[in-house]
Amino acid sequence: MQPLTGGAASESILESFLRDLRFERGSSTDTARALHALIDGGFDRLPLPGHGATLERWQILAAVAACDLALVKLFEGHTDALAIMAELGEAHVPERGQAWGVWAAEPPTARLAASAASNANSITLHGTKAWCSGAASITHALVTAWNEKDEPILAAVDLHQPGVRITRDGWMAVGMAASASVDVHFDHARAISIGAPRAYLERAGFWHGGGGIAACWFGAAAAIGEFVKRDAGRRADPYKLAHLGAIDTALSGTASLLREAAARIDREPQSDAMPDAFRVRLAAERSAVAVIERAGRALGAAPLCRDRHFASLMADLPVFIRQSHAERDEAALAERLINGECGTWNL
Template sequence: MSERTDHDAQRTDAERDLVEAAAASHGRIEPMTEVLRHAGERLPLVGQGQTRRHWELLATVASQDLVAARVLEPHLDATTILEQAGVSVPQGLLGVYASESGGQTVRAVQSGSAWKLNGTKPWCSLGSVCSAAVVTAIVGDEDAAASGALRRRAFLVDLEAGRQSGAVRDSGERWPALGLSAVTSTALEFHEVNAVPVGDPGWYLTRPGFAWGGISVAACWLGGAIRLMRTLQAREPRDDFAAAARGRVDRMLAAAAALMTEAARHLEEGTLDGDAAEIAAERLRGTIAETCTEVIRVVGEATGPGPLAGDAAHARAVADLQLYVRQHHAGRDDARLGRLLAERPGWSW
């Protein structure tokens, strides 16, 4: 699950365009957004016989530039969601907005055959430049007997039409991040915005690809760690400490890549679904997040302050990875895995 197994000669023209856009990004979103806005050739998606290729593409793009990967991953996730739901995939750059933090949420109301969205959706990365997005919203009455998961439904929203009518707008919040600084994240406000249902209520969280999408994000983290390994590779080991650092990072990356490859195999064989998918995703995401944290530490100790102070690309890659990998919630996600294993003792050791 690294560039050694993803040879350029085996890539399609569309995949090569994405890798080239990532190489030209240098922390900017424009090269990748431009390619995705006009993408015509089909890209490899999870669960359609090309899962390993999909994850290798994300890791390869991320190893060039994590900002580029942060643009690509949700676009492919949205495409996968829409195809799984049987909804036509629109042209342009796509996003997925499912956060409901801080008590903010979006409600969906049906009027005849039409659906309208109202409310605030927080943490909408690239919300100001995406053409359309899959957005989760609450349906039904507040006092409905159904659980929160069953009352949540996904919708496809044409953000360009919304902006043109003034119905969807940025909240004006400033994005102060140092890592992934070009991937501006803000809140979007919806006022009677037209929306197309994507799956039934509850489908978004219970669909086959929900856990798979979490692994796709981990593939990007892995690519970010591979980028930091290159800083070590560019330096000739001067002593046993430097050689050990290089060997340790290589060993960790190889183990993480093997986990990704194994997960892709099980997924395509049809054995990575339901409980198995949830548990595998938590195990894999936690392992790769821990690997990334350790790679940042080992590379930093082995190279000293030089690359962080004098190599802008390396310093940016470290900051980008530190922020991106925090999508893993560390002990909280481990606790979720522990509860899953307690409820399903057959999956434990």
């Protein structure tokens, strides 16, 4: 299948596919099966960010998020890996059965060491990687590591080899449980270095990917809002309508920021997109919190207890948005403002 570049038409095809997709929400096995179904259907061939169709890319991520957040966590990681490799000159079309992830968390207690091997770009990986989403479900991953010079690098690793041990450790949350974000141990596992040291962090697309995460949060929050909208259409009362109006305001503001950021990325693909990424992530987080609270108050306990889709979104989204760095990102954005690096508030 060709890359999805048809805007609303592509969204419609994907949404139809997702409606017909049968999987049990909350099951890591079924979530993995749904991921591979999306890949096999060619839905992972998204427009690359900064190539003129960033908004369409984010719309597709939002549509998958509206279906299921654990699924989009794996799907976004796979599509992000393909975009990263394309940007760093390692364009890769997955072979049948391949599913990729990006594992870039760097907690101080779980850092990978990379040692040079005999062949050019070949390395071996040693240590533990934390927060490895879909570890038992995917076949390959891009992982951050540190070379002998203590420089950050990115490596591509086949997970189906001796020296890679996927654990069940590191994830106790009920929300997002089906993403199975566990610890993975590497013991002289073979890998290929991707790009130069620091290239992963210094490339323009690093912040483009951050905007894609915001699109996922937005898509899930919008899906929750749709439940309130449908219920208010059947049984309206002044309080429910007030909640719906507040939800609309929150989501509309975030959608506008996402559209604006996507357009700027396409106009200036090599410019520093960090301010835009921080704005859309912070706005998406804030609107998600508002939508979760308003939806719960508008609809009460019934859909939380009797509707699997709604209950999953309401349980998963609070966990997923904690990927935000919250006040730290707000402070970093404020520093850019003070230094005059990211515009003004003019209309």
